[in-house]
Amino acid sequence: MIQFTKISLLACFCCLMFSKVKSQSNFTIQSPDKKISLSVNQSANKLIIYNLKFGNEFVIENSLVGFELSKPKIKLNTFTWLSTDTSSVNETWKPVWGEVSEIRNQYKKLVVHLKSTSNVLLDLEFRIFNEGLGFRYYFPEQADFKHFIVKNELTQFKLSGNHKTFWIPGDYDTNEYLYNTTLLSEIDATKAANQEKDIALQSLIGKNSIQTPLMMKSKTGLYINIHEAALVNYPVMHLDLDKATLTLTSHLTPDAVGNKAYLQTPFNTPWRVINVSDKAEKILESKMILNLNEPSKITDASWIKPQKFIGMWWEMHVGKSDWFKASGKHGANTENVKKYIDFAAENNFDGVLVEGWNQGWEDWFGNWKEDVFDFVSPYDDYNVNYLSEYAKQKGVKIIMHHETSGSATNYERHIDKAFDFMKNHGMNTVKTGYVGKIIPRGEHHDSQWMVNHYERVAKKAAENQIMVEAHEPAHPTGLHRTYPNWLANEAARGNEFNNAPTLGLRPEHETILPFTRLMGGPMDYTPGFFHFNLIQYDPSRKQKVKTTLTKQLALYVTIYSPLQMAGDFPENFQKYPDAFQFIRDVPVDWDDTKVISAEPGEYVVTARKKKNSEDWYLGSISDENSRKMNFKLDFLKENTEYEATIYKDGPKASWDKNPQDYVIEKMKVNNKSSLSLQMAAGGGFAVSFKKL
Amino acid sequence: MIQFTKISLLACFCCLMFSKVKSQSNFTIQSPDKKISLSVNQSANKLIIYNLKFGNEFVIENSLVGFELSKPKIKLNTFTWLSTDTSSVNETWKPVWGEVSEIRNQYKKLVVHLKSTSNVLLDLEFRIFNEGLGFRYYFPEQADFKHFIVKNELTQFKLSGNHKTFWIPGDYDTNEYLYNTTLLSEIDATKAANQEKDIALQSLIGKNSIQTPLMMKSKTGLYINIHEAALVNYPVMHLDLDKATLTLTSHLTPDAVGNKAYLQTPFNTPWRVINVSDKAEKILESKMILNLNEPSKITDASWIKPQKFIGMWWEMHVGKSDWFKASGKHGANTENVKKYIDFAAENNFDGVLVEGWNQGWEDWFGNWKEDVFDFVSPYDDYNVNYLSEYAKQKGVKIIMHHETSGSATNYERHIDKAFDFMKNHGMNTVKTGYVGKIIPRGEHHDSQWMVNHYERVAKKAAENQIMVEAHEPAHPTGLHRTYPNWLANEAARGNEFNNAPTLGLRPEHETILPFTRLMGGPMDYTPGFFHFNLIQYDPSRKQKVKTTLTKQLALYVTIYSPLQMAGDFPENFQKYPDAFQFIRDVPVDWDDTKVISAEPGEYVVTARKKKNSEDWYLGSISDENSRKMNFKLDFLKENTEYEATIYKDGPKASWDKNPQDYVIEKMKVNNKSSLSLQMAAGGGFAVSFKKL
Structure with missing residues (x-):
């Protein structure tokens, strides 16, 4: 499935030359388009910069790399520069x-082979793309260094200015915060976190700690995004900000005893990824994080299907029904689920999510209980x-729901039988959930043990030809390339927070998401x-959904996911059959994507071409401001007529006064046409382009 | 299988009377034989004593009870005494x-129904036997108190004198210490622990913390033993000694975040057990701990068989072969195991333990590695x-060996397939092992999570008709009554410590074991x-086995276990066929047991009657002193002639000079006969009595 078109490895002579001359300790390499350049240097005191x-x-700016280990108790931050390799890759x-x-x-690749002054071999591998840089550490096999424990990773990202930053507080257990937009110097994660009252569990790191994907914009107009790729067998990286020097330093999530990672050579860390462009749209179109992940481990992927689904879920959130039976308004009863199945069948949905179907919801949350x-x-x-039989007919x-209440040990104990149960009942997609304090107690949603757990679940699911989407996992880092059955994750503040009484969502929210959380992968x-x-x-619910109706439609395009829910419940869709038609139509798999226009915190306009079709779909969303968007339809196929169906805010629409x-x-229209469409405050529009 | 002969419940009128009169807060109850009496009182400041x-x-002496909780954050140590129930039981x-x-x-039973001043219902249940006292806490179901987290248990045992004490240091991860014999006032667990160099992992609690079973002897000649029974879903209790008041206080093993137990009403704690007698032999014969455990949960126990086995194990310990293949002297190779199978078949052993059969031993220890x-x-x-086929023929x-290296999460992940593998290869007994730091990291061998793990393994084994013996588990507390497939445990310093270069064993060791570790259940x-x-x-091995040869024989009787290994390897047994005959003969299941004479730290003489037979076996062991033991054979069947085969130390024997x-x-002999037999220093004798 993967075509390798390796261009060249630089001649070995060249590498050797580098390893002999003094200039080995000062190396510069450029991106294929030469716009981006990386320098790696060594200081007089043996630091690598x-x-x-x-x-x-x-x-x-000049930034350090390295580690502090707790076993053996050494630092890996001063080095002998042994040799340097370069090469380049161009493949599809x-x-x-x-x-x-x-x-x-x-990309162009630079590998710096180092030996720490404490005698540990360590390679730094840099890959420089037209979109930015990815780099990671590699611990090769070596005689006297095999198992080791990471106390701290010392990777720095020294920023060149006091950028405008889109951030959420660093937290070991949740990424469901509302985004804050401030200058770097104004970041106060504690204050932001204290305003949150509706997150199930917070484990705040501190005033100056923030999460990745971190989106920034410089005063000169550069868009910079820092994240990680291929988070495997390693804890989540948060970032500590030193405001005096505007330096971010890697802050790994600790385990129960304060260690960060238990490793064994040979070992590659996840990639540290810096995406940069002078165009916001290029950040959204970057595939660098996917490219830095390993190819799919699933050889026969024919059973993996992007899906659109409805579900018994929002009616529980808004209090119409409940998860647990003794509530007296149990949602997941046979009759009610049948209605959802009927509605799904009538409207061509692939699946019906059923939450609250299984025993245990009586005391599932808040007790740190293991066997729920x-x-x-x-x-x-x-x-x-x-x-099961009815759905099949x-x-x-x-869609199966496996809420674990954070008790991952208990889930691992039951997972084989749980997957057998699914297969015996014709189910092949599971929504997992991790609401609550993690068991093993003392571990966090973001610690190495849990990162391994999420991967174990995805692997075991793959072995059983089951697709997964995880709620409350660690932030995604492109692993859906490696495990394409791992369709999506939550791992951010979702649309459900429209139901949260305190902060809820803001109209700008979905214009920030693609630049932050979605950099790592699809979201449910x-x-x-x-x-x-x-x-x-x-x-008792005074809160409102903070968008217009057509903005809700546009989200199916602006937020990419191979697994898209239609969140509301059937009777609400049935009241607006003309608008609902867009949800019925919109696909969940694409041949092409064009980010037409975007600015984080303000607007996003995206067009996507349906898989194996000439049809296109377009979504446009705005923050709390009304905006007119003008754009060409030059992405449409040449010399082809399309019927465009435009779902747009009405003249009196606004998110707060008149969302419907x-x-x-x-x-x-054709590819010479243009559109000029108004978005209401907190509004948006959606367009389907069907080839005539 | 269990015959209940409930004698009576005191009339309800009686209970009500107690709950009305003032004297409800001062209650005394006596053992059935009236030798032991318990008083429960309430102080003016509402403490229960x-x-x-x-x-x-x-x-x-007057001792307190109660708890400190971390969720809700309350103390449960001052109470309203609501009512009192008494009853008695006499059953077999x-x-x-x-x-x-x-x-x-x-026993006689006293239940004190309490309500804490923080409004939590809590019962104290006391059972008073002729051998001593068992008591536990019960949290009944109640409206506003369901899930709770224990921070500390406040149970006290205030001793009445500065007793001679047989103790090991309190440690969350090991009970493999050498026993110390000192006055209570002389206990120094830190000093004792620091002398140990050969224990794989130590997590010492502190200078004044010691383990149960704790054996003491008062200056007046009372033998007192403190332990716990039915340790289920709760951490191991250690004891903190306050030397000023000679008070021991419960010290529960913490989890990764410092909590002790996550509980839900209704909940019974394990029993706190005080065994007392003026005869040492009565302590050893007590069945109080078994009586305080729940009846067997295994309805069809026909597949459970006491066993005698040999194994590939000691040859690894002494360096003749090794567990891991790359060592170049891999013990568990097909040819070598075949030899063991042949020897077992020739000598009527039930099983052959094979260690080092499976991949992973290269780096199994010391790295806190999860997937070993x-x-x-x-x-x-x-x-x-x-x-498997050869053994069957x-x-x-x-016997399967599942060394987990302490990675219990990994074991739980693989256990279903591991048990399937056993069944597919005709194996029905597993030796588990927990050498190393526990994973989940931060948990301990003795913490609640691991206590639950050991029970989960026993339960799952029972579901698969597999028998278990665990090495390095928490101390046993009589759960082999409830799970009779859980045949034995290590959980103490075993004979293998004869190979330990530093402290090793002392000749007195096996005379202390029955009064300490073995109070909780059988040992491998x-x-x-x-x-x-x-x-x-x-x-390089200067160390010696610190017994005589015939003392090694006697241990098969003085140390009770339904699972007895013949520790040495075949060629060593073959050199002494006459002595080996005793090991061939000695059974592992019994109809009756008489402790003829015993003094902790000095000697033990025990006779046991073979199951479904009139044959008896006797073992006698001494500490480092030579002793002559005189005893009657009045345990033999009346009017019956027996052939006694006496295996005794030779005239020149001693553990250090001439053990062979x-x-x-x-x-x-018959039941009118007496024997007078000399034990060498560190020696012993064994006798088989076969009915003629």
Whole structure:
């Protein structure tokens, strides 16, 4: 499936030459398009220093690398520079599913072979793309250094200015924070975290600690994004900011005893990734993180299918029904689930998510209890055999829900039988959940043990031909390339936070998400709310969904995911059949993607070409401001007529006053056409372009 | 299988009366034989106080009870005394296997119903036997108190004198210490622990913390033993000594974050057990701990068989071969194991233990590595299919070895397949091992999570009709009654420590073990060493086995276990066929047991009647002193002639100079006969009595 087109390895003579001359300790390499350049140097006191430039402008100023170990108790930060290798790669590969059908992987590579003054061999591998830099540490096999324990990673990212920054507080257990937009110097994670009242569990790191993907914009107009790729067998990296020097330093998530990672040579760390461009759209189009992940480990991927689904979920969040049976309004009863199956079948949804189907919800949260669910015991009003058969007849799949309440040990104990149960009932997709304090106690959602757990679940699911989406996992880092059955994750503040009484969401939220959380991979954001005042369900719910209706439609395009929910429940969709048509139509797998226009915190306009089709879909969203967007349709196929169906905010629409005012227009267009469309405050529009 | 003969519940009127009169807060109850009396009182400041007397002598002076919780953050130590129940029980039951065929369970019961001043309902249940006291806490179901987290248990045992004490240092991760014999006031656990150099992992609690079972002897000649029974879903109790008041206080083993137990009502704690007698022999014969455990959960126990086995194990310890293949002297190769199977078949052993059969031993220890073994992948020189078939033909079972290296999470992940592998290869007994730091990291061998793990393994083994013996588990507390497939444990310093270069064992060791570790249940002590100077295997090994040869024989009787290894390897047994005959003959299941004479730290003489037979076996062991033992054979069946075969130390025998000097005599005896036999320094004798 993957086409390798290796261009060249620099001649060995060249490498040897480098390893002999003095200049070995000062090495510069440029991106294929020569716009970005990396320098790696050695200081007089044996430190290794790198910096990164975009044109003549520093993106990362001189920054250090290295480690502190707790076993053996040594630092790896002063080195002998042994030798240097360079090479370049230019290849393309085809993802199993995605935003585009083919991905180019083009970079120049620099490997610096080091030996620490404490006698440990350590390589630094840099890959420089047209979009930025990825680098990682590699511990080769060596005689006297095999097992080791990381106390701290010392990687620095020294920024060149007091950038505008889109950030959430560093936290070992949650990434469900609202984004903050401030200058670097104004970051106060403690203050931001203290304003949050609706996150199930917080483990704040400190005032100056923030999370990746971290989006920044320099005063000179550079867009800079820092994240990690291929987070495997290693804890999540957070970032500590030193405001005096504007330096970010890697802050790894600790385990129960304060260690960070238990490793064994040979070992590659995850990639530290710096995406940079003078165009915001290029950040969103970058495939660097995917390119830095390993190819798919699933040889036969024919059973993996992007999916659109509905589910019994939002009705529980808004208080119409409940997860646990003794509540007296148990949602997952046979009759109710049947209704969802019928609706899914009528509207061509692939799946129906059913939450609250299994015993254990009575005391599932807040007790740090280990044995909560067994994942195979339905409540007695949920006829799993009947519903499995019924769904099968209707051509719909029931999506399994495995809420673990954070008790990962318990989930691992039951997972084999749980997957057997799924297969015996014709289910092949599972939504996992990790709400609550982690067990093993003292571990965190972001610690190495849990990072390994999420991967174990994805691997075991793959062995069972099961697709996974995880809620409350560690932040995604492109592993969906390696495990394409791992379709999506939550790992951010989702649409459900429209139900949160305190901060909720802000209209700008979805314009920041693509530049932050979504850099790591697809999200189950659960768009598609058609009702906005939640008080209609429950008098205590004063909160509102903070978008217009057509913005909810646009999210199916601006937020990429191979697994898209239609979040609202059937009767609410049935009231707006014309608008609902867009959700019925919009695909979840694409041949191509064009980010037409974007600015973090303000707007995103994205067009995508349906898989194996000439049809296109476009989504455009705005923050709290009304905006007119003008754009050409030059992405459409040449010499081809399309019927465009435009779902746009009505003239009186606004997220806070009139979210349900919308207009649907149809017109003929081609690739010479332009559109000029108004978005309401907190609004947006969606367009389908069907080839005539 | 269990016969209940409930005698009576005191009339309810009686209980009500107690709950009305003032004297409810001062309650005394006596053992069935009236020798032991318990008083429970309430102080003016609402504390609950108990004390225990043997005759007129205090065993436990006024001592407090209670808890400190970390969630909710309250203390449970001041109470309203709500009411009092009393009852008595007199019943017998038959163990699946054991030292006796029938066990009497006779006690008086006192339940004090309390409500803490923080409004938590809590019962104190006391059971007073002729042998001592067991008491536990019970948290009934109640409206506003369901899940809770224990920070500390506040149970006190205030001793009445500065007793002679047989103790080991309190340690969360090991109970493999050498026993110390000092006055209570002289205890220094830190000093004792620092002298130990050969224990794989130590997590010392502190200078004044010691372990149970704790054996003491008062100046007045009372033998007092403190332990716990039915340790289920709760951490191991250690004891903190306050030397000023000679008070021991419960010290529970913490988890990774410092909590002790995560509990949910209704919940019973383990029993706190005080065994007391003026005769040392009565302590050893007590069945109180078994009586305080729940009846067997295994309804069909027909597949559970006490076993005698040999194994590939000691040859590894003494350096003759090794566990891991790359050593160049891999023990568990097909040819070598075949030899063991042949020897087992020739000598009527039930099983052959094979250690080092599976891949992973290269780096199994010391790295806190999680994924060490998969428990199903043999080394390539170990032909598991061939050997399974060969063993079957020979009528021998291969005993599986599951060393986890402390990585319990990894074991739980693989255990289903590991048990399937065993069944597919005709194995039905597993030796588990937990050498090394526990994973989940931060947990301890003795913490609640691991206590639950050991029980989970026993339960899952039972579901698979597999018998278990665990090495390096928490101290046993009589759970072999509830899970009779859990045959034995190590959980103490075993015979293998004869190979430890620093402290090793002392000749007194096995005279202390029955009064300490063995109070909780059977041990896989691995007696049966016939070679004593380990230098013969390896010039670096200066250490010696510190017994005589016939003392090694006697251990098969003085140390009770349904799973007895013949520790040495075949060629060493073959050199002493006459002495080896005792090991061939001695059974591992008994109808009756008489402790003829015993003094902790000095000597033990025990006789046991073979299951379903009139034959008896007797073992007698001494400490470092030579002793003559005179005793009657009145335990033999009346009017019956027996052939006694006496295996005794030779005239020149001593543990340090001449351990292999032994004499075998045969004579006819009956229940009117007496024997007078000399034990050498560090020696002993063994006798078989076969009915003629």
